[in-house]
Amino acid sequence: MNLQTRRHINNVSNGCFAIGVIAGIMTFIGAQSSPKEFASGYLVAYVFWLGITVGSSALIMIHNLVGGGWGMAVRNLLDRSIKNIALMLPLTLPILFNMHELYEWTHLDVVAHDAILQHKAAYLNTPFFIARMAIYMIIWIILFIALYHMHDKYDHTLDEGLLLKLQRVSGAGLLVYALTVSFCSYDLIMSLEAHWFSTIFGMIYMVSFALTALAIGIVVGVHYQKNQLITENNYTAKRNAELGNLLFGVNLVWVYVCLSQFLIIWSGNLQEETPWYLVRTQGGWLTWIYVIIALHFVVPFLLLLLRKVKENFLALGLVATLIAIMRYVDLYWQIKPALYPQPQVHWLDFSSLICITGLWIGLFLRFTKQGTLFSLRDGPDHDE
Amino acid sequence: MTKKASDNSSIYHGVIAEFSTSDDLIHAVNESRKKGYVQMDAYSPFPVHGLSEALGHRPSNLLVAVFCGGLIGALTGFGLQYYLSVIAYPYNVGGRPFNSWVSFIPIIFELAVLFAAFTAVFGMIGRNGLPRPYHPVFKVDRFEGVTRDKFFLCVEADSGEFDAKKCQAFLEGLGSSYVEIIEK
Numbered sequence: 001m002n003l004q005t006r007r008h009i010n011n012v013s014n015g016c017f018a019i020g021v022i023a024g025i026m027t028f029i030g031a032q033s034s035p036k037e038f039a040s041g042y043l044v045a046y047v048f049w050l051g052i053t054v055g056s057s058a059l060i061m062i063h064n065l066v067g068g069g070w071g072m073a074v075r076n077l078l079d080r081s082i083k084n085i086a087l088m089l090p091l092t093l094p095i096l097f098n099m100h101e102l103y104e105w106t107h108l109d110v111v112a113h114d115a116i117l118q119h120k121a122a123y124l125n126t127p128f129f130i131a132r133m134a135i136y137m138i139i140w141i142i143l144f145i146a147l148y149h150m151h152d153k154y155d156h157t158l159d160e161g162l163l164l165k166l167q168r169v170s171g172a173g174l175l176v177y178a179l180t181v182s183f184c185s186y187d188l189i190m191s192l193e194a195h196w197f198s199t200i201f202g203m204i205y206m207v208s209f210a211l212t213a214l215a216i217g218i219v220v221g222v223h224y225q226k227n228q229l230i231t232e233n234n235y236t237a238k239r240n241a242e243l244g245n246l247l248f249g250v251n252l253v254w255v256y257v258c259l260s261q262f263l264i265i266w267s268g269n270l271q272e273e274t275p276w277y278l279v280r281t282q283g284g285w286l287t288w289i290y291v292i293i294a295l296h297f298v299v300p301f302l303l304l305l306l307r308k309v310k311e312n313f314l315a316l317g318l319v320a321t322l323i324a325i326m327r328y329v330d331l332y333w334q335i336k337p338a339l340y341p342q343p344q345v346h347w348l349d350f351s352s353l354i355c356i357t358g359l360w361i362g363l364f365l366r367f368t369k370q371g372t373l374f375s376l377r378d379g380p381d382h383d384e
Numbered sequence: 385m386t387k388k389a390s391d392n393s394s395i396y397h398g399v400i401a402e403f404s405t406s407d408d409l410i411h412a413v414n415e416s417r418k419k420g421y422v423q424m425d426a427y428s429p430f431p432v433h434g435l436s437e438a439l440g441h442r443p444s445n446l447l448v449a450v451f452c453g454g455l456i457g458a459l460t461g462f463g464l465q466y467y468l469s470v471i472a473y474p475y476n477v478g479g480r481p482f483n484s485w486v487s488f489i490p491i492i493f494e495l496a497v498l499f500a501a502f503t504a505v506f507g508m509i510g511r512n513g514l515p516r517p518y519h520p521v522f523k524v525d526r527f528e529g530v531t532r533d534k535f536f537l538c539v540e541a542d543s544g545e546f547d548a549k550k551c552q553a554f555l556e557g558l559g560s561s562y563v564e565i566i567e568k
Contacts, residue, residue, distance in 0.1 A: 259489060262486070263486060263487065263489065263490070266486050266487070267486075267487055269478060269480075305447075305451065307443060307447070
């Protein structure tokens, strides 16, 4: 990377930080008068970017175990993405400060008159919730530091012993990923409606996080390839097509797990399970789910069947952008109806999304200035 | 070796040449294409990277057939269940509608995958001309080397302006260790 590119990235990064901070200040001011709108909108934006950060680690660990050219194409971008857990750590604080706005089970007077919430109080209480968030963060930070540094060292030394170690950490790490993401989704999202439960909920978020990370990874990879920051030998048309196939597959897995949850609850037709879908399929929220089905599933599904789309950098970049946007819309539809029976899009939703997006991209760009944007051990033999 | 001096290309299958490395094979394919031969087939003991590109294999249009197969499977899946639960044997399960399309989805999906997979497999076999118990290249004794360490290029007789003798000389010039004209 030459001096001019570095300077350019610096400027863009500073611009992102500036936008993020300005949006952050506006959000903070707005939050004083409408804390509930802020808390729910912020939670959606937070989970969206947390998903990209943590989901990247799943892709990295899978690639450590199975290898393949697709991973080499976006490998170092994902490595930078997991470093952003340093940003997600302080960004958790606004949620902890606004728990009372979001979670019914923090209202002790409500819990006192609710037998179910009383039974769940041993798990769903404020101190334990904060402790759990801290535990997830500590686990992720340790795991991501290990993944990043071991891969960096392996890249430079090509020590086979290190690769074996990296694979062991990745194998165990995927298990840790499954557990932390499951419990994190139970805490942050499922407990918004504390009476409701779904055993496949954690699975949905494991897939969602990896899907969002993959979509963003492709968008960034295509962008860097177009601007020749990643050479043609690293982000090749063949790998682009492989990433397209993977995006197709993961998106289909997401549909599969979401449908499984819906199908089980629909056939069971039990009154403790159906309310979650009832509120989300009535009034304005019904339109949202039709839009999600059309633009998150049907359109990308048909487009990604075409070989021409997957072999074209720009076309795949656009499909990945669509999926990333729909990931946010889907999260909005999962989280907001818990607090709003009818959709009410508030400007704080946008300002908190812009705030976190600006800070996240700004920091990501800072990280990309160190080292190379492609793995040093990359070569055509990874495609065999 | 066949010695028949005739330019009647209909009696020939083509000319086969043996090479000892995959690089020689790809080189020979490229040179033959430059020379104007269109119909060729290459044989190797393992998949050779870049060989099908060199031979000019186009992406197959099986894709469309597989998509249609999947669509027919999905419609069959829906039709079967609709016929069963709405027309043939309507049964009230907990007050749910007879046409409970939500619970039909798993079977619709399974049948779509099954039909698409069948179309892909049988379409592939059919388009490859399989099963095929006899092939003219089997006449060449040295051809069994293809299962071990030899690479073969067969320029086929319906390939542009085919002249068996000229083709034989051309392939010998490409550094082939053994060239033979094959009859049909």
